[in-house]
Amino acid sequence: MNETPHLSPQEIVDLYKTEFGTGIQDAxxxxxxxxxxxxKGYNVWIRVDRALLKPAIKKLIDMRFPHLAVIAGNxxxxxxxxxxxxxxxxxxKFGEYMVTIGIRLPKTDLTVPTIxxxxxxxxxxxxxxxxxxxxxxxxxxxxxxLFIPDEFPQGVYPWRKDETGIKPEMVRELWAIGRPxxxxxxxxxxxxxxxxxxxxxxxxxxTGGAPE
Amino acid sequence: MNGDSGKKSxxxxxxxxxxxxxxxxxxxxxxxxxxxxxxxxxxxxxNAHRGIExxxxxxxxxxxxxxxxxxxxxxxxxxxxxxxRAVEQIAEIEVPPRADYIRTILHELxxxxxxxxxxxxxxxxxxxxxxxxxxxxxxxxxxxxxxxxTGNRVNYGIIQVGGVRRDISDDQRPVIEQGLAYYRGLFDxxxxxxxxxxxxxxxxRDHGVLSYRDAQLLCxxxxxxxxxxxxxxxxxxxxxxxxxxxxxHTVLPPQEFGGPxxxxxxxxxxxxxxxxxxxxxxxxCLDNMPTGEILWEKxxxxxxxxxxxxxxxxxxxxxxxxxECMHYVRMDxxxxxATWKVKASTYSNLMSWIPMLKxxxxxxxxxxxxxxxxxxxxxxxxxxxxxxxxxxLTKEDLTRLSREKTRRLLQC
Numbered sequence: 001m002n003e004t005p006h007l008s009p010q011e012i013v014d015l016y017k018t019e020f021g022t023g024i025q026d027a028x029x030x031x032x033x034x035x036x037x038x039x040k041g042y043n044v045w046i047r048v049d050r051a052l053l054k055p056a057i058k059k060l061i062d063m064r065f066p067h068l069a070v071i072a073g074n075x076x077x078x079x080x081x082x083x084x085x086x087x088x089x090x091x092x093k094f095g096e097y098m099v100t101i102g103i104r105l106p107k108t109d110l111t112v113p114t115i116x117x118x119x120x121x122x123x124x125x126x127x128x129x130x131x132x133x134x135x136x137x138x139x140x141x142x143x144x145x146l147f148i149p150d151e152f153p154q155g156v157y158p159w160r161k162d163e164t165g166i167k168p169e170m171v172r173e174l175w176a177i178g179r180p181x182x183x184x185x186x187x188x189x190x191x192x193x194x195x196x197x198x199x200x201x202x203x204x205x206x207t208g209g210a211p212e
Numbered sequence: 213m214n215g216d217s218g219k220k221s222x223x224x225x226x227x228x229x230x231x232x233x234x235x236x237x238x239x240x241x242x243x244x245x246x247x248x249x250x251x252x253x254x255x256x257x258x259n260a261h262r263g264i265e266x267x268x269x270x271x272x273x274x275x276x277x278x279x280x281x282x283x284x285x286x287x288x289x290x291x292x293x294x295x296x297r298a299v300e301q302i303a304e305i306e307v308p309p310r311a312d313y314i315r316t317i318l319h320e321l322x323x324x325x326x327x328x329x330x331x332x333x334x335x336x337x338x339x340x341x342x343x344x345x346x347x348x349x350x351x352x353x354x355x356x357x358x359x360x361x362t363g364n365r366v367n368y369g370i371i372q373v374g375g376v377r378r379d380i381s382d383d384q385r386p387v388i389e390q391g392l393a394y395y396r397g398l399f400d401x402x403x404x405x406x407x408x409x410x411x412x413x414x415x416x417r418d419h420g421v422l423s424y425r426d427a428q429l430l431c432x433x434x435x436x437x438x439x440x441x442x443x444x445x446x447x448x449x450x451x452x453x454x455x456x457x458x459x460x461h462t463v464l465p466p467q468e469f470g471g472p473x474x475x476x477x478x479x480x481x482x483x484x485x486x487x488x489x490x491x492x493x494x495x496x497c498l499d500n501m502p503t504g505e506i507l508w509e510k511x512x513x514x515x516x517x518x519x520x521x522x523x524x525x526x527x528x529x530x531x532x533x534x535x536e537c538m539h540y541v542r543m544d545x546x547x548x549x550a551t552w553k554v555k556a557s558t559y560s561n562l563m564s565w566i567p568m569l570k571x572x573x574x575x576x577x578x579x580x581x582x583x584x585x586x587x588x589x590x591x592x593x594x595x596x597x598x599x600x601x602x603x604x605l606t607k608e609d610l611t612r613l614s615r616e617k618t619r620r621l622l623q624c
Contacts, residue, residue, distance in 0.1 A: 032301050034456060041450045067428075067433070069560070072537060090449045090450075094456065096450045102529070117433065119429060120429050124560075159265070159551075
């Protein structure tokens with residue numbers, strides 16, 4: 001693989017701007033220094049048109065093989081934003097940058113091509129995005145659910161903030177449910193509530209009939 | 213268990229998992245076997261998915277810091293540190309340098325206890341129980357130090373957005389120095405019992421190989437990647453906390469052991485060398501420790517009112533004992549963050565199991581699965597299906613198979 005020399009964060013942004021022109025919606029650099037010397041670490045954020053996702057990642061790979069940390073996602077209301085978070089130039093002393101490539105998908109067309117042909121390790125993250133955001137990754141070699149169990153209802157996507165997200169009736173508050181009844185007794189007796197016995201009994205009846 | 217469990221021809225399907233009574237993070241494995249040889253591997257994580265990110269998106273950052281403590285039972289610092297660093301970047305909070313140094317000291321102590329815990333687990337999987345007890349005995353010193361500094365053995369509760377919650381007093385310095393003195397010279401002993409042992413070498417050398425290219429393509433992190441020769445260590449590459457001030461190098465398997473081969477043995481070497489490195493880093497921190505405040509803002513309501521106004525997105529990233537740990541946070545002026553994505557190190561290392569396990573023997577599965585240090589928890593219940601009749605193998609049976617292999621080698 002041809003490796004380009006080490007570039008500064010600004011050079012990476014310039015490279016993308018000359019290559020993709022108006023396809024770059026937004027590009028910015030953030031920096032952060034900690035400790036006594038405040039040695040700077042840099043993050044590059046590039047938002048591109050959705051059609052440019054794979055060319056933009058290909059560009060990164062041609063530069064130096066990047067490490068894909070994760071694909072993160074934001075529910076922005078009418079759109080889902082996917083952020084492909086990479087780091088490049090690892091192995092150089094304080095010379096590694098995070099490069100985040102973001103695309104937006106309208107909720108009417110939540111499809112994105114797989115990048116596992118470029119980076120096979122992206123599979124885990126793509127499977128996770130399918131089940132948590134309800135997007136469709138076209139060409140994914142293995143589209144099964146990853147973390148969510150098979151009996152979890154279809155069409156519910158935990159990280160969505162709209163009507164397809166977790167419904168209030170699916171949430172069970174631990175404080176309201178109390179201790180499961182089918183378990184062995186705890187080694188130390190549980191604290192008695194401050195109310196009268198009868199009041200405690202009444203409360204138990206109310207919460208004891210929780211679903212499942 | 214599976215649809216093809218009744219078939220009477222190779223490859224046989226062997227499910228392993230998903231629960232294990234001793235360790236956490238259950239994972240379900242399905243192996244296709246031809247005789248003793250693994251032909252293909254499939255795994256299904258998620259048995260311990262608690263929806264922590266969902267919970268976090270309904271809580272304020274100070275509450276989430278305490279939630280992050282509970283993501284992992286071993287890595288109590290890395291998640292809270294990653295999350296706090298992300299929030300600090302969004303709200304432009306300057307962490308006092310002394311807090312950065314205290315964070316670094318605890319970060320390294322955690323690495324020491326985690327690697328020693330792993331060394332014990334690895335010894336146990338190979339059938340060396342004395343070594344398992346020895347490793348966990350020496351681990352106690354680092355646990356005692358962590359308890360002394362934070363007040364807790366697990367769920368430390370030391371990180372706060374903007375700094376740390378407890379200072380290191382002058383009285384505690386000699387305690388840390390004593391602890392470090394205890395661990396100096398430990399590497400030579402660990403090298404003698406682990407690396408110079410001919411049985412461990414024959415069980416681990418050239419087993420569970422992950423090539424340099426595969427480590428890159430499958431996004432491996434931490435000691436798993438470094439054992440394959442990928443120089444990828446956040447502490448060295450991307451300055452955070454006190455690491456920008458310190459002399460830190462990336463540990464790769466050295467030439468004296470034959471250079472990086474990417475096998476189980478190399479993963480042992482990398483972890484043992486990193487324990488020695490952590491002692492050095494803590495000593496550097498103690499020598500250069502700045503004075504001053506440890507928190508950006510002591511009053512929680514004041515901190516929260518600043519965080520409530522914060523807009524933006526950031527990535528908090530640290531090198532956990534198992535590799536890169538990363539949190540993406542997006543805040544939009546509400547109490548709770550709009551997005552919180554946690555990427556733990558094992559998340560990146562899962563895919564590496566597939567090339568590692570292919571072509572290996574049934575008895576080598578425990579040590580290879582454990583070699584990426586996945587908070588390994590999967591070899592509990594195995595059903596071997598041969599000629600249509602099922603026989604249950606327990607975790608004990610699988611460990612016994614592994615041990616018998618060691619005994620066979622001992623007799624040769």
